[in-house]
Amino acid sequence: MAELSNVVTVNIVTPNGLVYDHHADLVVVKTIAGELGIMANHEPVVAPLVIGEVRVQRTDNPGHEDVIAVNGGFMEMSNNTASIVADSAERERDIDLTRAQAARDRAQRRIEEAKSKADPDELQRAQVALQRAINRIHVKTGK
CATH class of the missing domain: 2.60.15.10 (F0F1 ATP synthase delta/epsilon subunit, N-terminal)
Structure with a gap:
């Protein structure tokens, strides 16, 4: 060593x-x-x-x-x-890709809902959730 x-x-x-x-x-x-x-x-x-x-x-x-x-x-x-x-x-090795993709999809829906309701706090939370899900997907897939 x-x-x-x-x-x-x-x-x-x-x-x-x-x-x-x-x-x-x-x-x-x-x-x-x-x-x-x-x-x-x-x-x-x-x-x-x-x-x-x-x-x-x-x-x-x-x-x-x-x-x-x-x-x-x-x-x-x-x-x-x-x-x-x-x-x-x-x-x-511990990331569940299917779960991460589902989290990404949920976050994208939440972003659209927050935009339609003009809710800036929910929009920010949904954007962070989307960043986290995308990060997990990138780490798992290497892309």
Whole structure:
């Protein structure tokens, strides 16, 4: 195994518990300012995350990348540990594509209903639900 000073430990935690815990050569997150790539010995940073995917190039499987759907939260990098605290997160292998597609369809219907009722709060909630569903679909299908 690589020296621990040359790897990043990546932890993803949600209110439901630990979702992901591995050593990586590189982790890429989507922040409000854009994508941020983190490698070993990176300066300490805290960054708010948007709905998007987290990509992890694991040290134990070169050439393979784990992809995790993350729905907001923040990432803290310190002492070669990237800790992600997310509202919710799902590994690609755990995403039910049929369920994600149904959530997308429901959100699209809710958007149309909110527009017809001129309900800005419901419209915003439905748009967030749509972003989350699309994120899960993209992570599962790789598209």
